[in-house]
Amino acid sequence: MSTHVEVVPAAFDPPTCLQQFVERIGDEGAVVSFTGRARGHAKDGAGIEALVLESYRGVTLSSMQQIVADTHAKFPISASHVIHRAGRISPEESIVFVATASRHRRAAFEAADYLMDRLKTEAVFWKREEHANGSTWIEPTDADQSDAARWLGKESEAICPE
Amino acid sequence: MERAINVELCGKLADSYGGSVTLYIAPCGLPVRELFEAVSSAYPLLEPILASGSVRACVNEVIVPDHAIIHQGDTAALFPPVSGG
Numbered sequence: 001m002s003t004h005v006e007v008v009p010a011a012f013d014p015p016t017c018l019q020q021f022v023e024r025i026g027d028e029g030a031v032v033s034f035t036g037r038a039r040g041h042a043k044d045g046a047g048i049e050a051l052v053l054e055s056y057r058g059v060t061l062s063s064m065q066q067i068v069a070d071t072h073a074k075f076p077i078s079a080s081h082v083i084h085r086a087g088r089i090s091p092e093e094s095i096v097f098v099a100t101a102s103r104h105r106r107a108a109f110e111a112a113d114y115l116m117d118r119l120k121t122e123a124v125f126w127k128r129e130e131h132a133n134g135s136t137w138i139e140p141t142d143a144d145q146s147d148a149a150r151w152l153g154k155e156s157e158a159i160c161p162e
Numbered sequence: 163m164e165r166a167i168n169v170e171l172c173g174k175l176a177d178s179y180g181g182s183v184t185l186y187i188a189p190c191g192l193p194v195r196e197l198f199e200a201v202s203s204a205y206p207l208l209e210p211i212l213a214s215g216s217v218r219a220c221v222n223e224v225i226v227p228d229h230a231i232i233h234q235g236d237t238a239a240l241f242p243p244v245s246g247g
Contacts, residue, residue: 036247057237063244064247119246122244123244123246123247126172126245127245127247137174140246
């Protein structure tokens, strides 16, 4: 199992992360990556000046490492790479980068999906949107919770070579 | 002899009093459930959220149950529900 999990305080470059990941996965046949970016508008259409992600000491990283360990236990992937931004993030900057590698594609797709669903609801961050009139704390949405709940009790189906 | 500890406040808990508050604890320590009561008493704007049952205590970077004991010299923090990444 090869993992890399990191919380970074400054902007990062997803293509560079992907290149670093690919360089350490050997001849695996499938690589899936996902990049989450900061939006410039809230759900009600109001402009967002910045997204602020507060982390806490080593607890945030530990929560991410646990999610990654669970992902490797659940899906037949050989490697993963998770970079998460903390601090003040401007619109269009990257918040999170996730990559997974496996022998066949289905496992890599599902593992990346699972990783993101868990990160979106369980990673130890407190998030607020800064806008012209102040700031608003953000909690996981119903959609985030139901996305994460999809995996409860679901066995990996990523064993078929595709 | 009682000693002061700083209890770090995370997320929206920091809105009222900033990022930490000070409490005094005895050499025998303080159970987490009593920490909640002590913080609520000394910093009443935090009482509603602490009473909601949704706040977790973190001691020395480990989230602990209500019966855990906080000792002098520990690093303590209060976590409201996380936002996720």
